Amino acid sequence: MKLATLLLILSLPAFARQDTLPKGTTVPEHPRILLLKGEETQLREATAADPAWQKMHKAILAESDAMLSLPNLERKVEGRRLLGVSRECIRRVFYLSYAWRTTGEQKYFARAEAEMLGVAAFADWNPSHFLDVAEMTLGMAIGYDWLYGRLSAASRKTISDAILEKGVKTSLETKNNGWLRASHNWNQVCNAGMMYGALAIYEQQPELALQIINRGIASIQLPMKDYLPDGAYPEGYGYWGYGTSFNVLFISALEKLFGKDFGLTAKPGFLQTAAYLENMTGPTGLPFNYSDAGNGGGLNAAMFWFAGKTKDPSLLWVEKSWMESGKNHTRDRLLPAIMLWNNNIRLSSIKPPSALMWTGAGKNPVAMMRTSWTDKNAIFVGMKGGSPSVNHAHMDAGSFVMESDGVRWAMDFGMQDYNSLESKGVKIWGSAQNSQRWEVFRYNNFVHNTLTVNGHLQSVEGNAPITAFSRAENFMQATTDITSLYKGDLEKAIRGIAVVNKQYVLVRDEVAAPGKETLIRWTLLTPADVKITGNNTAELTKNGKSLTLKVDAPLPVEMKTWSTQSDKDYDAPNKGTILTGFEMKVPAGFKGAINVFLLPRKDIQPAAVKALAEWPASK
Structure with missing residues (x-):
């Protein structure tokens, strides 16, 4: 047995040792994460058909243009965290990769590639605070996967090696993976990041990648129990936006690639949590910000995924108000996901909830x-x-x-x-x-x-x-x-x-x-x-x-x-x-x-x- 495989097995909680995907599972060619090859056409057509989504698309492109002249990210730790850099990595790479896939313009590809090569050169992604690794890995995985067909062999190797060595493999060490047994947002974020990394480099390390995915499917069920019984998220509004969004990223990638979610969406309380979040915002637009939450609200892309799953556009009443507010949402690093999860829901079709x-x-x-x-x-x-x-x-x-x-x-x-x-x-x-x-x-x-x-x-x-x-x-x-x-x-x-x-x-x-x-x-x-x-x-x-x-x-x-x-x-x-x-x-x-x-x-x-x-x- 390979040492990496042995270390991973030893790191697994007992409940996670039964694989969910069978040995020998294969995956399609790149791009394979969230937006498959050829789906850009459908995305562009749906966007062009609705002024609201056209406006959002243009906002993402405009922000991508603004990124072109930014200096590359540097490995600057604040206190014990590199998390700010990791989050900006997701934002830049996700936006630029989206811009390239929807327009084909070289400037977006070149800037995304440069950003990823710079991050790949970091000494490490700060595994002592593993959220930093998880978010960096997720951002790099999306960029590597979405730009794969255009990347040179040298860039592919540099970026994929970084995802594997500085991302995925660091989660095999016991000192870095306590989140596997956690029932809070760390589990959701870290499992999503590691799975995205595994999907990105699957063909290089299929056995390891498969085990990382299966580990995540089993482990992420722990925090999903916290939505019981009605969907109230224990950590409050701000951490709902964090943990739940990454939970949705996790499920969405599985569904897109394997055509099923392994029972995760049906976990009791999970779909109901969209109503929890919607009701947490008052008429002023301020959230009920108990616990460690900020005092401001904002657009949540994951809510569109929930509305699609439940076939209930009224869940988006608050999101509609955010989209019509004229506010700039482009500081949200996950914003491009809203274009993938909007289910072609027209804002004009969104009515207020019936329950007060x-x-x-x-x-x-x-x-x-x-x-x-x-x-x-x-x-x-x-x-x-x-x-x-x-x-x-x-x-x-x-x-x-x-x-x-x-x-x-x-x-x-x-x-x-x-x-x-x-x-x-x-x-x-x-x-x-x-x-x-x-x-x-x-x-x-x-x-x-x-x-x-x-x-x-x-x-x-x-x-x-x-x-x-x-x-x-x-x-x-x-x-x-x-x-x-x-x-x-x-x-x-x-x-x-x-x-x-x-x-x-x-x-x-x-x-x-x-x-x-x-x-x-x-x-x-x-x-x-x-x-x-x-x-x-x-x-x-x-x-x-x-x-x-x-x-x-x-x-x-x-x-x-x-x-x-x-x-x-x-x-x-x-x-x-x-x-x-x-x-x-x-x-x-x-x-x-x-x-x-x-x-x-x-x-x-x-x-x-x-x-x-x-x-x-x-x-």
Whole structure:
């Protein structure tokens, strides 16, 4: 047995040792990844028939033209990552290769070839942070495969040797392949990158390539279990765009080449995840950016693949708005894939979804509700349960975002740039209760729209399920039991959030204190100006709009605001934001409920509030 084969077998998880493709499987000639030989004609015809897709095609070509004069990429590591270079490699090579295949213009071929030869000359692709290798390999594989027929023998050898030695083979080493057993985005990205590399150099190393593909088919099923049961992606909006997109790249390449997906698309929850992502965007265009997500949204090419699979163009309502927004999407390194996955769906045929509410259980359960898909001033609420122990999670169980009148009133900071923390020695990847991660300002419960009790952190071991919900349009609601997040501080904590009569938002917390006096702090993070207007009210104003925060509590509350500026030098600045809410001291053994009304109009008179157990619920 060859040493490379032995090393690969030893690196496999036990579940992956049964091949999915039989020994001796052959593949067609190049190009074989995503867009087969001769399919350019069909792609050009479909593009020319629709102005929206013609515009996208031209945008990709224009960006490719802009790349022609750029200097070659250099091996510049930022902190412990080469990932920025790897991602730019995908972007440049994917765009330029697409431009060459659809136009045949030599300038695009020559620039892509030069870029790949430069990357091939790197000493390595930084296997100590294997995402860097995975993305570099994927980009190089697409370029090598798509340009193969035009590349010289010398260029073929240089590029394919780099894909094999600096890409695929590095995944055989145990120190580099822990992601094979991971259930998060690393698995999806790394398996996609390695499979693309294997497909690119298949004829050179057919036995090794086949085993890499089979390893990936088996291993990628681990993170795909995280979509159970309804499609909610535990790592949130930003990492959905990462992990799921590469998962789709993986499946799409298999389908194109072998005519089947080996059962991956049918994995429970996977196709449903498109509805999760669509519902995560509010009327303002901002996503529900819990966990390590950025605070902006954008076009997701993978959503077109999902719409084609489900034959449901309404999944693309948000994507349609992005395409019609006039914004430039060409920083997206995977954008050319949208031309391969669009299924010739015309934007004019995309209608809004019929459901105004979406809920998903799983590791990080969520509920999103809105009063309209077409009204930019609609009310939108996204709330979550879950646990700080989930990969990339924050201490934000029970937190929510809220919009009305085109303003996001209740917001989430989302992530802080990893290198900005790591470069200052902050250890952000520990998830134990005493980990330094929870000292980072943006990551703990003190600055999320949830409860803080006795000034303590939420419990990492806690987990908050969504216990009930209702899609009734006059009382959309979801409740989550956050009790276990406050172990030792509260005997009971259940939060319900409702959109009432499509007019306002109600947040109800039912709590029970232990045998000691307890201080409960209720916070809302906002980009608005805040004015305390009474013993139980505050007024938020922004962009000429206003929102009244009104508290109905059984004991006196102290309305407050808190600064969002940290005194630690490693914390990001949070200009233009403030925390508001209140504190309430409750006696030993207290049992009661706190109602907070978020009122877009001052003339709204909130209805009487029932106990959470009496809230109507869907089955």
